[in-house]
Amino acid sequence: MTEDERRGVDLLVAVARGVIELGSAARASAFRLPYPPVLQLALDRMVLAGLTQGTPVPHGVPDLLSWIRERGPETLPLALPRDFLTAEARLIHPAGGEATRTCAELASYGPHGVLEQEAAALMAELADACGTEERFETCRDFLISRPVILRYDPVQLMRPAVAMTWRFVKGLYAPVPDRFAADGVLYRCTGCLLLAKLLASGGRWCEGGCPAHDGELESSHQPEQALVLPLSLRIFLALPGRAERAVRSRLSERVRLIPRGLGLHCITSGDGTLRTYQVHDREQPVLAALRAAETDARLGEPLDIVVPDELVASPGYRESFNRALPAGARVHLLSVSEFTALPPVDQERGSHA
Known part of the structure; x- marks a missing residue:
């Protein structure tokens, strides 16, 4: 990556963080001036770069937001790899008018990432509060299966089977931002279980990007009775949680959750050794690879990244992921089906030396 490209990436990441901060407002009235400083500063830097290069630039924050909604980042006046x-x-x-998963992944990139890092910090706090691995795993599964509670019913949540879990996790939930309710109706996708909208065009949008045939809308x-987890947990815990549960359901007797990070697991191989894996569900393979390499470096041991089958099937996803891995990273990308195939631990690992 050249120095100009590095500056371009840093600037794009700043824009993404500004969009996430702007979208964190619970009420539409909060969108009034001033805009988030990170977004305003990113615009100023972009305008300066554009004027220097003699290229078109956005005219203010509203124009920048329209620009990145209607056009790809490559059209902005910045250099990208x-x-x-x-x-x-x-x-x-x-169409949906909300920050995309790509935006969330960009906002989490680098040493000053804000969204994935927030999710990891919240899970670390929950693990400490739970005290035991079993209780933490139960609470974590609750969050994965209920990122959006359409109808908060305190009676149901005080039943003996869930009352203890709810006591630990209830502080993570908040009212749904009012911009998601149209004409007094709030929607949730049955595919990804995340927030959704009906579009004026007759289509639909959901945070998980589910195809129309993958689920209905509830x-x-x-x-006003609905509750929702913060965006960080919806995107980086609940969304990959679908694929994570699929893995565990097939290999449940050999899988153990490592109570740190956003879902590291270990599985016992046929020869009795442990193999570490993490489930991802990310739009951008390059960003996913760079994050996986960081996790691998912290672990100091090989790491399998397991993703939904449809991601590996996307043209170029595996190739882009592998190409982006730094030299020496001991990371292997597998689909859910590949990882859970028998024998699940004897596949040849890739080494990017």
């Missing part, structure tokens, strides 16, 4: 992002990447969904006419 080739194939750093996938084709058609957007920071704001053109609705509530009392959005």
Whole structure:
């Protein structure tokens, strides 16, 4: 990566963090001036770069937001490494008007990342509060299966089977931002279990990016009774949690959760050795690879990254992921089906020396 490309990536990451901060407002009235300083500063830097290069620039924050909603980041006046992002990447969904998974992944990139790091910190606090691995795993599964509670019912949550778990996790939930309710109706996707919208075009949008055939939309006419996890946990815990549960359901007797980070697991191999894996569900293979390499370096041992089958099947995803791995990274990308195939631990590992 050249110095100009590094500056371009840093600037794009700043824009993504500004979009995430702007979207964290619970009420529409909070979108008034001043805009988040990180977003305003990123715009100023972008305008300066554009004027220096003689290229078109956004005219203010509203124009910048329209720009990244209607066009890809490669059209901005900044240098980016080739194939750093996938084709058609957007920071704001053109129809849904919300920050995309790509935006969330960019906002988490680098030493000053804000979103994935927030999710990891929240899980670390929960693990400390739980005290035991078993209780933490139960609480974590609760969050994965209920990122959006459409109808908060205190009676149901005080039942003996869930009352203890709810006591530990309830502080992570908050009211749903009012911009998600249209005409008094709030939607949740049954595929990814995340927030959703019906679009004026007749289509639908959901945070997990599910195809229309992957799930229906559930609705509530009392959005004020709904609760939701923070975006960080919806994207970096609950979303990959679908694939994680699929892995555990097939290999449950040999899988153990490591109570740190966002979902490191170990599995016992046929010869009795332990193999560490983490489940990802990320749009951007380059960013996923760089994050996996950081985890691998902290672990000091080989790491399997397991992703939904449809991601590995996406044209170029595996190739982009492997190409982005730093030299020496002991990371192996596998689909859920590949990882859970028998024997699950005797596949040849890739070494990127």
